[in-house]
Amino acid sequence: MEGYDILSILLVLISAWIGGFAMKRIGYPAILGELLVGILVGPALLGWIDSNSTIDVLAETGIIMLMAYIGMEINFKDLGKASKAGLLAALGGFLVPFILGYYAITINGGTQISGFFVGIAVGVTSLATKSRILVDLNLLDTRIAYVLMVGALISDTIALIIFAGLSSFIDAGSVDTMGVIMVAVKALLFFGLTSALGFYVLPYVGKLFTKYNIKDKTLYFTLLLVIVFGFSELAEIAGLHSILGAFMAGLFVRDGIFEKQITKQVNSVFHDVSIGFMAPIFFVSTGFQVTLDVFKTDLNLLILILVIAFVGKILGTVLFYLPSGHGWREGLAVGAGMNGRGAVEIIIAGIGLQKGVITQEVFSILVFMAILTTLSVPIMLTWTTNWLQKSGKLVRQNTREGFLIMGANSLALLISKYLKDSNTVTLIDSNKDLVASAKANGFNCIHGNALESNILEEVGAKNFKTFLGLTSNSEINLLAAQLAYDAFYIPEKHIVLTSGEGRAGISLLKSISTSTLFASKANIDNWIKKVQNNEHKEVFEKVVQKMTTRQWLKSKLNENVKILPILIIDENKNNRPFHYNDTINIEEKVLYIV
Template sequence: MSSAPVPTLPHHSLLVFLLQVAVLLLLATVLGQVAARFHLPAIVGELLAGVLLGPSLLSHVWPALADWLLPKDPGQLHLLDAVGQLGVVLLVGITGMELKFDLVRRRGATAVRVSLAGLLLPLALGVGVGFLLPASLIPGGTSTTVFSMFLGVALCVTAIPVIAKTLIDMNLLHRDIGQLTLAAGVFDDAVGWFLLSVVSAMATAGLSTATVAASLLYPVAVVAVAWLVGRPVVKRALRAAGRSASPAPTVAVATLIVLFGAAATQALKLEAVFGAFVCGVLIGTSGELDSKKLAPLRTTVLAFLAPVFFATAGLRVDLSALAVPTVLATACAVLAVAILGKFAGAYIGAKMSGLGRWEALALGAGMNCRGVIEIIVAMVGLQLGILGPETYTVIILVAIVTSLMAPPILRVAMARIDENAEAEMGLAGPRPRELTSPPTTSV
């Protein structure tokens, strides 16, 4: 006897889902363009779209509409989340494809010193602040240690897409300080995804000697297997897809590689974005990728899926939480630590490399951008139950403020740096031709 077929999606649920995606995309696109007009990252407008439709505004101004368009039914919200998760996995994959690891080799020890100092100091400060925050802000059942480690990771990340777009907009990508900032950011990004996967595994499996050891070894094993086994497979798949004059096979193969990688690390409880990032790096460093053929994928992700994801992330931001003195004080403290840690770390790394104070300030401003990466980290924390609504709002606030700070500080610092002095300090080196054109991940 055959089993009954699975019921299709109810008519009303489909209607609400389609309207949710359409309204979020419309508002995110419009506000993203408005932000760009004012020389702000588009991500600011895209997040604001969700904030306006979420508990911060619409739920207070027009609760009936908010309840109809964004019902509290988990099944309905999960449909929207699925679109957002697909968007973030592909966005992280594309980011991995476009990281230029030859920059790190070219800038050598200077990039590594700046990156390590700019990563370790905010990481340590973030962990320390996590232990000092009121217990009421830590979700029930979450270990204070895991929460503190997660906060450290959230504060130590750097957003390469925002840095690159800022440098391009300000015509600073050709400068040696600009390329050194990108090189240090590439290293930060790679280490940040690794740390996120480690903390996520700890949050899922619990804290014990065995689980901590496994949490550290699993990401290393994933990278090793990806490099030894996955790399030749990726090269052959991309080579076969590249024989077609149409971009469709290349887009399909790249998408499949990222999705399978994300599924593999999700199965290992290391978070899907880690696998997506590793596979994106494999694709980008394969030597077989025709980047022009990936244009349709980039356009789809950056114009449709990513804005919907960021708007969905904004839906969970409740700015009214900042009216609570404890939450407001926490937001100010975390923001101050995030900014101080990045600037002080980058400054220390720059001084260790013999750079001047204005060069150090410029590096600090660039490395301080959190943008898209911080938001992805915050969403992971929310999904794992490490962050509550209040701490999630605080992390999103850090992402926005630090991204807005970069352009004015960079403008002041770079105006005081002589290009000839950069060469005298040993920063100058051959510039890759591809970096003179804008990276496509500009969110």
Template sequence: MPLLMTAPDPNLALVLQVLPALVVILVAAAVCGRLAQLVMQPRVLGEMVAGVLLGPTLLGRLFPEAQAALFPPTVRPVLYVLSTIGLTLYMFLVGAGLDHGARTPGEVRKAGVLAASGILPSMLLGVGAGLLLHGTLSRPDVGPLPFALFVGGALSLTAFPMLARILYERGLENSPLGRLALLAASIDDALAWCLLAVLSAMHLGTGPSGALPTIVLTAVFAVVMLKVVAPLLRPLGRTVARTGRFGPNAMYAVVLVPLAAGWVTDWIGVYSVFGGFFAGLAMPRDPVFRQALHGRMMEVVSTLLLPVFFTFSGLNTHLGGIVGGTMLAAFALILAAGFSGKYFGCSLAMRGLGFGWRESYAVGALMNARGLMILIFINIGLAQGMITQELFAMLVLVAVLTTAGALPLYKLALPDRLEPAAPRPAQTPFVRTNS
């Protein structure tokens, strides 16, 4: 009886609010992910849509009381923390999975050409669209050039992990087409993250001079991770390569390094995903190490934590704001700039590198998918006050539509019967994610 009379523990009350929210998030992600696979789409597309459906666009409009009960103001900070940890670890795994080594003469040069063809047209068209739409979509405290650069940077992204998954599933990762596409996509994303780091530093500072310390500290952090931390981690890579598995001490290291790096970059003033990404780049490059790392961490991160991020994004996505002729025209302009810049830029570059038109359009379709990467990019912009809710919602739709169009356009250009044969590696590759 005394226990029943005790005042309720507020921490227990919070747990009882968070757990139902997590259950609903995971069920919605599983169902929508499976539905996406049934229509020949990557699972991540369904998870992205599930996050939007749980937000104000559908659940909040049809059942506002249920949505308010599931995601009250006390739960959202917990979801934010979980999604930030998930993004930091996910970008850590993406960074650890990047392989920039060349296998054929001139491959890096060709990949650089393809990467430039994916970045420059998208960036230029995105900047142009941003300048035209600054008065319509921008916050009053964001100038025309930073706003336009943010739009251009978001549209220049490629969903590197999704591209890797499609190529690996089709046995094309070691073909000339697959190698070039993977190298170019990794370059595109790395440059886009560098641009976002600079924009974040400038936005959070008081003009260029106020942003300079943040930019300098970010550069110093990157150098320390790649030149100091990376050599210290090489013995760990040799140990895992010899045994083929992670021991407890190794697991502590690979979890602590990205989280500590994320904490440092948050303290610097950029965002924890940058720390996670550079922590991944600092990891040993041994294929056995990368495969073991993927096997231990990727499924947990992508199954448990990323759906929380998609839902947190969905709670901030108000598609109802994209109404009226002006907003619809603005969205159409951004979508057209993003699609045409990547698709035609990369297709023409591949043709110029000596590939056939079918292979060129196939790579253009894959490079045009933005998947999870653009969602991370725009969530940082929204959290730091660089963009409005309306632009955020438009770019979420761009992410969904370009990701949904990637595989159908790829198969239209390069049906199964015309795909070039490429031997599969004896070992399952590292980057095989749902993004």
């Protein structure tokens, strides 16, 4: 039996990896692949794997660790500065589908408690997948992006609070006046105690670790687990579910209890263990609980829940969004973006099934609803934002600005000299001599490795609009651009590709929304030497006909002149890098060196 359990875990992990990898390759969250593969290999279809006690324990642990990680990813302080639009989107996007979901179940013979559970599941919004979708659609610097992130955060927080109270009522088995009071008192005590621990005790522990110079990452990781499971147990004692305790623990751990570098390292390990091991077991095993009988016995209810999920979320967002003054079209785009469900919805549905509140058929309907709504987000968000773009109503906000440049060589300094006239510019280089030289010439330059995420975090990479990879090493430029894309969602990325770089480099550029500097491959070592020795000449040329950067470059190549175009200067003297995916307008100037 023990050998069978280990084999089951092995098969679950292999299935999770295959499903998650396949789904990520086509641009969707890995959890969808893990759910689908669980349905495929589980009892619903092939029947190769079934749940057992070992998988159940690991899945339960996976829920706790996943919720803690979600808490770590959320900046709870953003709730305090949430815009009116974000709050309206959150309320409309949660309340309307919540109410519709509740009545859909109760009218069809379900209990009030099951109606509440379905309402919560239909009302939540996937927070974890929003950033990547916004990056892929080049929307991160729009007002829609900010509203979506704040809206998702608020709606998920509302859902967890309602779920916590509902879970207490189920466990209490009574909803009389005294029962309601006891549930409320225990919930308040829980939030009071965890807040006291989070604001006072945990920071004190962190100071002790710093005082005694404790650097043992294993010890820190163990302490993190103790905090997460300790908070989870407090939630259970209070009659709330453990996931709320784990979520609260994640929120407090995120807020800088330990040294920044240690926190970064430990959180990275926690991410790998939870997302790479525990959570996939949970999602694959969740697929084991799905039954396809709903397509025969409960097809009408399935269709009804799907309609409520789509229409309720989108229409509710549009209606509540109107008082923001941003228009119903933008409300439609926000609703389309909030329509996806994710981890929280699946966890709540699974707990409802575990507690016997909802049937296996209703649980299966909620899983299919989560899958289909999440698959719809990129398609619907693309359509609605393109519509806004064409009508001139897609508002971009300058929440990000400036250039983050990897490389402090002479060519990078020349480009930076012109860019900093109208932008903030920060350079990073691992060569101390180049950093010292850049600083001596008045540039803001940081010594460090731009391939290390903690270095980019320290320089505030998340606040920059554009990343430039200006070293002569294509591989390093590509890796740095990918880090800027994956970890910091920097919208614009342009890098140097050398002439020897093959098709693989070009393919990677497309996958991370990056273009080539100078609009072509270039071996810049000679140009660096020319600039360093002051053997170059800077030429400004006005463009008299609108054309792409590639067209302009080809026209110069036909003149058989060896040049390197570095900047485009518009009529307002705003400078931008000369790169592949750009258009030069009439009266704009190109700055190139010869």
